[in-house]
Amino acid sequence: MQYIGYGSLKExxxxxxxxxxxxxxLEPxxxxxxxxxxxxxxxxxTPVREALATLTDEGLVETKPHAYTRVTALEAEPVRDALVVVQSMHSLAIGIAVPKMTAEDITAMRAANKAFQAALDADDATAALAADDEFHxxxxxxCDNFAVTATIDRYTPLVRRLEHSRFSSPHARHSVTQHQQIIEACEKGDDLRAAAxxxxxxxxxxxEL
Known part of the structure; x- marks a missing residue:
């Protein structure tokens, strides 16, 4: 029997x-x-309570002791603030990463974008979100920068609902082309264009706001 630890249950x-x-x-x-x-x-x-504490830190759940625990409203201002940070960090990450990328990395990006397109064709926003995650x-x-990674991990949860909404619409198809352009810039070693x-x-x- 495989042992599943407490941390794993919480996760x-x-x-x-x-x-x-x-x-x-679970609507707002x-x-x-x-x-x-x-x-x-x-x-x-116990693991559910700890999980809710994690989601509260991420901004997806809000709690008032002895009153309520609920899904947070999708408010424009905090989401917009988080998006600006996430957007900047991903741009910075790829700018740093391009000189370090190998042929295998480019292949991984192509495979992720192919999976992303297939998910969109199947109208599977959840799979599209997973493939988009793998692409980026x-x-x-x-880039191998702990501060960039930590900042992305910290603020991405707040923009998740925007991403899912985006990938549920026909407009998401444009991202496939944008991904391909990013791949081509990476292949050419053009870090400035890739970041832009x-x-x-x-x-x-x-x-989506």
């Missing part, structure tokens, strides 16, 4: 609740009860 709970919020299964303002969630997830209340993750890994294109790609999320 599993956080991942499942986060996905439900991002997809809109929806009350959250840890007992009901624990039963639904087949977990004890190549540059983040290659990444910035442009992330800026399209502002339309």
């Amino acid at each position: 599993r709970a956080a991942a499942e609740i986060r996905t439900a919020i991002v997809r809109g299964d 303002g929806t009350p959250i009860k840890d007992v009901e969630l624990a039963e639904k997830l087949g977990l004890s209340r 993750a190549v540059a983040v890994r290659c 294109l990444a910035d442009e790609n992330w800026s399209t999320l502002k339309e």
Whole structure:
């Protein structure tokens, strides 16, 4: 029997609740009860409570002691603030990464963009979001900058619902072309163009606000 540690249970709970919020299964303002969630997830209340604390830190859940725990409203200002930071960090990451990229990295970006297009063709926004993550993750890994990575991890959750909304619409197809342009700039070693294109790609999320 495989042992699943407490930390893993908390991470599993956080991942499942986060996905439900991002997809809109748990809409903004929806009350959250840890007992009901624990039963639904087949977990004890402790990892679920800790998962909700994580999601509160991420800005997806808000809690008032002895009053409520609920999904946060999708408010424009904090989301816009987070998007500006995430957008800037991804642009910086790819600018740093381009000189370090190998042929394998370029291949990984192409594969991720192919998976992204396939997910969009299948109208699967969740799969598209995962493929888009993998596409941008190549540059983040290659840049090898802990501060960039930590900042992206910290503020990305706030823009997740924008991303899911974007990838649920026909407008998302344009991102496939933008990704291809980024790949071509990386292949040519043009870090400035790659960074500018990444910035442009992330800026399209502002339309969802």
